[in-house]
Structures are given as C-alpha cells and as structure tokens.
Amino acid sequence: MGIRTKRNHEEPLIGLISFGIGFLGLILANVTILTQKMYLELLLPFLFIGGGLGFISLFLKRRKSTLSLLGFLLNVVILISSALVVHYIGVIHNLP
Amino acid sequence: MMTLDNEFRKKLELYKEGKLSQAEEEELEQDLEKFEVYQDFLDEEFEPDMEEQGLSEEKKLKLINLGRRKAVIKAALLGSVLLLSILPAGTLLTYIFYGYGEEQNMANRFLDVASDTVMVTEPNVQVDRNKFHEQVGLFTLSANLDMWKQVGTEQTRIGDKGLNLWFSNLENVDHNYLSDSFSSSQKVKDLKIHHPNVSPFPSSEKEWQRLSQLPEGTVAEAYVSFDKLYDPNDVENLLGNIDHKTLWYAIDTGYEKEQKDKNGVVVTPIGYPVQNGIENPKKMTTEEFHQILKELTENEEWSEKIAKSRDLHLKERLAYVNKNGIKTYGIVMTGPTKEILKLKDNKHVKGLELGEVELWQWE
Numbered sequence: 001m002g003i004r005t006k007r008n009h010e011e012p013l014i015g016l017i018s019f020g021i022g023f024l025g026l027i028l029a030n031v032t033i034l035t036q037k038m039y040l041e042l043l044l045p046f047l048f049i050g051g052g053l054g055f056i057s058l059f060l061k062r063r064k065s066t067l068s069l070l071g072f073l074l075n076v077v078i079l080i081s082s083a084l085v086v087h088y089i090g091v092i093h094n095l096p
Numbered sequence: 097m098m099t100l101d102n103e104f105r106k107k108l109e110l111y112k113e114g115k116l117s118q119a120e121e122e123e124l125e126q127d128l129e130k131f132e133v134y135q136d137f138l139d140e141e142f143e144p145d146m147e148e149q150g151l152s153e154e155k156k157l158k159l160i161n162l163g164r165r166k167a168v169i170k171a172a173l174l175g176s177v178l179l180l181s182i183l184p185a186g187t188l189l190t191y192i193f194y195g196y197g198e199e200q201n202m203a204n205r206f207l208d209v210a211s212d213t214v215m216v217t218e219p220n221v222q223v224d225r226n227k228f229h230e231q232v233g234l235f236t237l238s239a240n241l242d243m244w245k246q247v248g249t250e251q252t253r254i255g256d257k258g259l260n261l262w263f264s265n266l267e268n269v270d271h272n273y274l275s276d277s278f279s280s281s282q283k284v285k286d287l288k289i290h291h292p293n294v295s296p297f298p299s300s301e302k303e304w305q306r307l308s309q310l311p312e313g314t315v316a317e318a319y320v321s322f323d324k325l326y327d328p329n330d331v332e333n334l335l336g337n338i339d340h341k342t343l344w345y346a347i348d349t350g351y352e353k354e355q356k357d358k359n360g361v362v363v364t365p366i367g368y369p370v371q372n373g374i375e376n377p378k379k380m381t382t383e384e385f386h387q388i389l390k391e392l393t394e395n396e397e398w399s400e401k402i403a404k405s406r407d408l409h410l411k412e413r414l415a416y417v418n419k420n421g422i423k424t425y426g427i428v429m430t431g432p433t434k435e436i437l438k439l440k441d442n443k444h445v446k447g448l449e450l451g452e453v454e455l456w457q458w459e
Contacts, residue, residue: 033183
C-alpha cells in the first residue's frame with residue numbers, strides 16, 4: 001500500500017500569513033507587558049489585517065488547516081484582549 | 097450495473113452521431129458535467145500512490161522526512177503559542193480583576209484607601225492623587241505614593257510609600273522618607289498633639305523658647321493642643337487675629353485621652369486636613385471626613401498596613417464619632433514664626449510643639 005499525500009492538507013498561504021501576524025502579535029504583546037511600553041497602536045492595524053486574512057483563509061478551503069484556524073483565533077483574541085486592557089487602563093485612575 | 101453501463105454507452109454513441117432529441121441531449125450533457133466535477137474532486141483529493149508514480153526509495157524517504165519536519169515545526173509553533181500566551185492571558189486576567197466594576201473597581205478603591213489613610217493618620221501629610229505611579233503586573237498591583245507636607249505656603253515632598261498588592265492582599269509597604277527629621281516627625285509614638293485630659297500634660301516651655309529664638313523671616317509648622325474639645329468650625333475664632341493657615345484637625349475618637357489601647361500600644365492619632373488635595377485643594381467638611389472614616393473601616397486591613405499601625409481600632413473610633421460627634425483637640429498650623437509665638441498668650445492653647453521650619457515663604 002502506498003503513502004498518500006492530500007493536497008488539501010497543505011496550509012493556504014494567506015492562512016500562514018495570518019498565523020505569522022498573530023504570532024508576531026503575541027510576541028509583541030509579551031514585549032509590551034515586560035517593558036511596560038505600549039506597542040499596541042503599532043500592532044492593532046496588523047492584527048486587523050491578520051484577523052481578516054485568517055478569516056478569509058478559513059473559507060477558502062473546505063478542509064480547515066490548523067495554522068489558518070490558529071492564526072485567525074490568535075489575531076481575534078489579541079485584538080479583543082488589547083481592547084479589554086485599554087478599557088481597564090481607562091477605568092483605573094492615573095494609569096497611563 | 098452492466099445494463100446501465102451499456103445504456104449510457106449507447107446514448108453516447110447516439111449523442112456523437114447527433115441522433116438524440118433535444119431533451120435527451122441536454123440530460124446527457126448535464127450528466128457529463130457532473131462526471132467532470134467528480135473527476136476534479138478525485139484528482140484533487142488523491143494523488144497517485146508513490147509507487148504508482150514510480151518514485152525511487154530515496155525520494156520516498158525525502159518525502160517522509162519532509163512530512164515529519166512539517167509535523168515537528170507545527171508542534172513547535174503550537175507549543176510556542178501556548179507558552180507565549182501565558183503572560184498576556186495572566187495580565188488580561190489581572191486587569192479584569194483590578195479594573196472590574198468601572199469606577200468602583202478594586203484598584204481605585206485601594207488607591208483611595210491608601211491616599212485617605214495617609215491624609216487621616218499622618219498630620220499635615222497628603223498624597224498627590226494626580227501623581228500616583230501604579231503598575232499592573234502578573235496578579236500584582238504596585239503603587240508609589242508621593243507624600244507632601246505644607247510649611248509656609250509651599251508644599252514640600254517628604255518621601256513616598258511603595259505599596260504592593262498580590263491579588264487583594266497588601267503584601268508589603270515601604271515607607272521612604274527623604275530625611276530623618278521627616279521620618280521621626282511621622283512616628284506614631286512621637287505624639288505631638290495632646291488631648292486636654294492627658295495626665296500629666298507634657299510641658300511646652302522648651303518649644304515656646306525654641307520658637308522665640310527663631311528669627312523673623314522664617315515660617316514654621318506648629319502642632320497646637322487645645323484646652324478642651326472644640327467643633328472644627330470654631331477653631332479660627334479661637335486662634336484670634338494671628339496670621340496663619342490651619343492645615344489639619346486632630347479629632348477625638350475616644351483613644352486620645354489614654355493615647356494607648358488596652359494592650360498598651362500607642363494609638364495613631366486621627367484627623368483630617370482643612371483642604372484636601374495638593375494641586376487643586378478643596379475645603380474638606382466634617383461629613384466628608386466621616387465618610388472617609390467609614391470607608392477606611394471597611395478596608396481596615398489595608399489601612400493598618402499603610403498607616404504602620406498594629407491596630408487602628410477604626411470600628412470603635414467610628415462608633416465613638418457617631419455617638420459624640422466630630423470634635424477637635426488640636427491642630428497643625430503654619431505661619432510666620434513670630435505670629436505663631438503670639439499663641440503663647442492664647443487661653444485656648446494648652447500646648448505647642450514645633451515642627452519643620454523654613455525660610456520665608458508667605459503671602
């Protein structure tokens with residue numbers, strides 16, 4: 001019996017890009033927390049693009065690839081988390 | 097199956113020769129389109145076996161290694177995502193923990209308690225609410241409060257308090273004073289304002305003497321003890337026509353006569369500033385003081401740690417104030433030294449202690 005490779009299991013390129021942006025976003029989120037400096041304004045537009053690409057990639061193929069799904073989730077989760085943190089910074093007095 | 101196959105072949109022959117009716121022709125074309133879609137799907141779904149492709153052993157091995165490498169990279173990326181998510185997720189949870197509840201969130205409540213505790217338990221010391229330095233870490237909130245004291249017309253920074261919360265538990269408080277004189281003037285044991293019924297009442301002779309030796313052109317901070325309890329609103333009338341600024345009222349809360357609790361521990365004096373705030377001070381009322389005392393009672397554990405006190409007895413003191421009203425037994429004031437010296441002849445002034453002295457800063 002031979003080994004079969006399935007073309008649909010390959011990651012779509014925009015899914016990979018989406019994951020890459022999400023991964024970079026995650027690294028930047030860690031840097032932001034550790035250095036207490038705000039890089040989120042830099043990051044937010046990319047997160048939107050990454051989230052959008054991830055979303056599109058999910059609908060491009062009938063079989064969802066892991067990294068596309070993860071990329072989409074990462075971007076969306078980081079976006080929502082950033083918005084929440086910015087909101088809570090706003091309600092705590094004097095925090096920058 | 098065979099009949100179906102033969103029928104289809106026959107139809108194809110007739111289609112080729114153009115002998116089918118219009119309807120039959122359309123039906124056959126639709127079937128052919130369906131087959132194309134099936135074929136595309138199968139082509140896309142299954143590539144031919146490696147053996148069918150006639151791949152060499154070496155190529156097969158390469159493909160297997162490539163697949164293995166891809167799997168390892170995918171697992172490593174997933175692992176990295178999980179690891180990198182710990183800090184942001186923890187920080188987000190921390191922000192939600194401290195910030196939940198909008199204006200009445202835990203962080204704000206803690207900062208209010210910290211600033212009010214300093215204002216109420218340290219005579220003539222206030223915290224600048226506009227210059228808090230807070231930092232939210234992983235399950236922690238640390239804050240640094242600058243403390244200010246007024247002598248003459250100027251506010252002088254005397255030090256800071258570093259506070260560290262772990263969840264809602266106040267772990268440690270660092271009291272940093274810029275000089276030893278500031279540090280000793282804020283010591284709980286060194287009470288400077290005395291209740292009129294303290295026995296024996298400490299003599300102020302030396303303090304009056306020191307005050308009289310100070311040259312003109314200086315301003316001083318003075319801790320004044322009265323001969324009896326007064327309503328804070330009557331204090332200005334008692335002091336007569338001397339040029340001064342009243343800064344802080346010492347309030348009788350039932351422990352000041354003995355100055356110690358049942359266990360013999362010195363009890364921190366409690367009072368409130370005449371004006372609340374550093375940059376935009378607002379006159380503080382007795383009602384506001386009462387409200388602050390209530391809030392500190394609700395957060396007594398934090399207050400005691402911030403105030404360097406083993407026990408502030410806030411519940412008992414609040415009950416005493418509720419029963420007896422808000423009465424003052426002394427004040428902290430500032431003014432030109434020669435003006436303060438005039439208090440020696442004031443019959444309402446029972447004692448005085450000198451605080452900080454500065455060069456002339458007065459209106």
